[in-house]
Amino acid sequence: MACQVEGLQQLHRLKDDFLATVSHELRTPLTKVELALQLLGRTPLNEKQQQYHRIALEECHVEISLINKLLDLQRLETKDLAASVSAIDLNDFWVSLLASVQERTQAQHLTLKITNPPPAAVIRTHLQHLSQILQELLENACKFTQPGGTICLEIQPVPAGFEFKVGNTAQIEADQLPRLFDRFYRISSADPWAQQGSGLGLALVKQWVEYLQGQIRVTSQAEWTWFILRLPDLK
Incomplete structure (x- = not known):
């Protein structure tokens, strides 16, 4: 041994x-x-x-x-990244996040629908990783949404934390959903040049979420795909 x-x-x-x-x-x-x-x-x-x-x-x-x-x-x-937990004003965070995604959605002729965070909402977590998770999910949604499609971004309080939802008008086959968070896995396409990517983005998202003691799942039906992220308030 x-x-x-x-x-x-x-x-x-x-x-x-x-x-x-x-x-x-x-x-x-x-x-x-x-x-x-x-x-x-x-x-x-x-x-x-x-x-x-x-x-x-x-x-x-x-x-x-x-x-x-x-x-x-x-x-x-x-390694233990050991980034200190900080109190994040979700209103300020929301403004910064939306500014980064609006340019891309406009360039790709996508509609961006958002919900505002609850008034005076604060979550205690790791700012860098929260930003990385949502940026990766939004980038993925933009990449796989056809021009004229819609990207949705929602947030709501849940017991002991918050739920973030990123949705886009595209459907993923049910047999592919269980593998989306596997390393190097890429959604199959008839056109091998249709989308570039390493297949590491969602694997990283899963590890960031687990590091923040949260949970993430994905659903895809009725021509919509949703990534649902739940993060606790780390007190």
Whole structure:
């Protein structure tokens, strides 16, 4: 038994070393590539060059996001992030969250429907992770909603906490729902280029939610998909 434990610990150390190498050897050069592409975009480019430049920059963003998500998963598994709990004014938080999503919904010709948070509502939790969870769910909803569709964002108090709901006009097959939070799982599509993504976003969401001692579930029916998040007030 002691040998098995030692072997598992060694595997964890090797995994940590590998991810540290990924962070240094891939993320740093990609960040420099991203900067170079941004500078290139400020120079005169013809139409074809602009197209290639846009593709290169988008792919660079995708790879940097993938690396960051892998590292975030590793940190959540092996370290106590220990971010201090703070009292979050949900009205202020709501304004900031909506400002970040409105631009994207307008660009994609989506309708954004929201409910206001309860007056003087305060939740004690980790601000960074709450923001990351909702941003990821909203980004996902925008990605899989066709132009002309609707994104809904709701919040309501529940016993000892709050419930957040993110919905969009798209339906997911019932047999795919149980796997949505699995790592690297992506919803199947007839068009392999229809949506880019690593399949890590919802896996991260689940771990962030568990870290905050909350629960998350998903339903999809009648042409609507809803992610329902319940978070306790961490006193």
